[in-house]
Amino acid sequence: MIRTLTAVFSILAVIALISGISTADEKKENKYTTKKFMQAVKTGGLHTKVIKGEATEAERKLFVAYVKALPANKPPKGAPESWKKLTEILVKATEAHLAGKEDSAEALTKAMNCKVCHTPHKVYPPKT
Numbered sequence: 001m002i003r004t005l006t007a008v009f010s011i012l013a014v015i016a017l018i019s020g021i022s023t024a025d026e027k028k029e030n031k032y033t034t035k036k037f038m039q040a041v042k043t044g045g046l047h048t049k050v051i052k053g054e055a056t057e058a059e060r061k062l063f064v065a066y067v068k069a070l071p072a073n074k075p076p077k078g079a080p081e082s083w084k085k086l087t088e089i090l091v092k093a094t095e096a097h098l099a100g101k102e103d104s105a106e107a108l109t110k111a112m113n114c115k116v117c118h119t120p121h122k123v124y125p126p127k128t
């Protein structure tokens with residue numbers, strides 16, 4: 001119980017921190033890297049749970065923390081304007097979905113489209 005509370009509070013603190021100083025903080029490495037987000041998306045289907053409304057409170061908070069960290073994270077490739085646009089659409093779609101807005105599940109599904117973001121911003125390992 002205490003551990004859960006501690007975890008919730010530290011996540012809340014991080015969210016507050018990120019939303020307060022999102023872009024000013026580029027140099028400092030945060031724990032919500034794009035890579036870690038992607039691993040949670042792939043192995044745990046974190047976004048699917050959130051979209052379907054099946055995520056636990058902790059999972060929802062984790063998703064929000066990852067999403068909010070994205071705009072300030074640097075993608076391995078691609079134009080900064082494109083990255084900013086894609087990640088801010090995702091932030092907005094996440095907020096709308098958690099606020100229970102109509103059609104927000106579709107919007108969030110679209111904003112989480114793997115290929116739309118990977119094509120400009122993910123470096124694919126060279127084929128051997």
Ligand code: HEC
Pocket residue numbers: 034035038039041042047075076086087090111112113114115117118121122123
């Ligand atoms: C808003 C942009 C964006 C969206 C949406 C997105 N990705 Fe990614 N993804 C990235 C970027 C950028 C990288 C490269 C991260 C790096 O190397 O630092 C990446 C890397 C990955 C990786 C490799 C992680 C690793 O360990 O190197 C996987 C797996 C992945 N994404 C899965 C997915 C899946 C599955 C979806 C869709 C459900 C998705 N991603 C949607 C931006 C995105």
